[in-house]
Amino acid sequence: MTDSIAENLRRVQDRIASAAIAAGRKPEDITLVAVSKTKPVEAVAAALAAGQTVFGENRVQEAAAKFPPLRAKHPLSLHIIGGLQTNKARDAVRIADVIETLDRPKLADAIEAAIAKEGRTPTLLIEVNTGSEPQKSGIARDDADSFIDECKARFGAALVGLMCVPPQDEDPRPHFTWLADRAARHGLKTVSMGMSSDFEIAIACGATWVRVGSAIFGAR
Numbered sequence: 001m002t003d004s005i006a007e008n009l010r011r012v013q014d015r016i017a018s019a020a021i022a023a024g025r026k027p028e029d030i031t032l033v034a035v036s037k038t039k040p041v042e043a044v045a046a047a048l049a050a051g052q053t054v055f056g057e058n059r060v061q062e063a064a065a066k067f068p069p070l071r072a073k074h075p076l077s078l079h080i081i082g083g084l085q086t087n088k089a090r091d092a093v094r095i096a097d098v099i100e101t102l103d104r105p106k107l108a109d110a111i112e113a114a115i116a117k118e119g120r121t122p123t124l125l126i127e128v129n130t131g132s133e134p135q136k137s138g139i140a141r142d143d144a145d146s147f148i149d150e151c152k153a154r155f156g157a158a159l160v161g162l163m164c165v166p167p168q169d170e171d172p173r174p175h176f177t178w179l180a181d182r183a184a185r186h187g188l189k190t191v192s193m194g195m196s197s198d199f200e201i202a203i204a205c206g207a208t209w210v211r212v213g214s215a216i217f218g219a220r
Contacts, residue, residue, distance in 0.1 A: 001043060004218075005047050006046065009034070009047060009050045009052055011215070012215050012216055016030050016200075019203040023204045030208060030209070031054060031208065032209075032210060033055065033081070033192070033209055034054065034216050035057075035211050035212060035216075036056065036066075036213070036217060037056070037058040037081075037082070037213065038062075039220075041066050041070065043217050044066065047216065053074070053075060053076045054076070055067075055078055056078075056080075060084070060092050063095060063096070067095065068095070077097045078095065078096050079096065079100055080100065081192075081211055082101060083136075084099065086106055087110075089110035089114045090113075090114040090117060092111075093111060093114035093122055094114075094118050094120070096122050097122055098123040098124075099111065099123070100125040100127060100192055101125070102124050102126050102151065103137050103138050108150070108154060108155075121155075122158070123158060123160055124151070124160065125159075125192055126147065126151060126159070127139065127162075128162055128164050128179060129141070130164045130178055130179060131166055131175060141178075144182060148188075152186070160189060160190045161183055161208070161209075162183045163192035164179045165195075166198075172198045172202070176194070176205035176206070179193055180193075180206030190208050191207050191208050192208070192210075194210040194211065194212075195212060196213060199211075
């Protein structure tokens with residue numbers, strides 16, 4: 001496992017570098033978030049041994065079970081990248097360095113209350129449902145501007161960017177371009193978009209963080 005994950009990481013990093021250079025960007029400006037959801041602690045440890053330090057988890061419960069022992073031994077950054085229930089906000093604030101899926105006023109309320117109780121403030125991204133898909137989380141496009149402004153006023157410098165997951169059956173480029181443009185309009189530097197199947201396109205469209213799972217850890 002250790003050797004295959006290390007090799008997969010090298011390949012993904014090489015692809016990120018090539019995509020960045022092709023887009024006239026610096027490879028070091030792209031952060032790889034290794035999506036370790038459903039994968040065992042051993043897989044994360046193998047990635048850590050290969051030098052990867054930024055990880056993404058969908059479920060707070062899984063992250064809470066998996067990462068505290070690893071964090072005790074390794075410097076790492078944990079991102080929550082799945083839809084977040086309000087009753088899990090405090091747990092997320094307690095364990096996560098980044099919450100990428102702030103997407104509604106009630107969740108903003110819950111995160112703000114959790115920050116006050118826990119005495120720590122994770123970095124925050126707003127998730128936008130760029131494809132208007134009812135089954136997906138994310139603030140609606142039409143509501144994004146006002147919600148971004150509200151969250152900037154509420155969370156200040158902790159709000160750093162936007163995130164999206166485009167529809168699987170559509171060209172992701174219009175979604176990626178829209179998100180990068182919206183982030184720039186609001187002065188937000190971080191754009192989290194692109195997964196194993198399309199992260200090179202995302203980089204061409206302005207991604208600063210790419211979330212890659214199966215290309216590193218294998219199919220789920």
